[in-house]
């Protein structure tokens with residue numbers, strides 16, 4: 001079994017539901033996006049966007065981004 005990076009988060013996903021994950025690290029509801037990337041992009045001219053997951057079956061995944069640290 002592969003060791004997960006420190007800070008990885010396991011999340012349960014339901015089939016047919018849309019999930020938006022944070023890639024910028026500024027969300028108050030990590031690992032999910034809450035729209036905070038929009039203000040960050042305006043402040044620093046970046047282009048962060050959420051990452052969409054659309055699972056076809058109920059499953060558990062581990063997610064991680066280096067932007068979630070600190």
Ligand code: FES
Pocket residue numbers: 021022023024025026027032033034035036037038048049050051
């Ligand atoms: S809040 Fe981080 S990508 Fe949306």
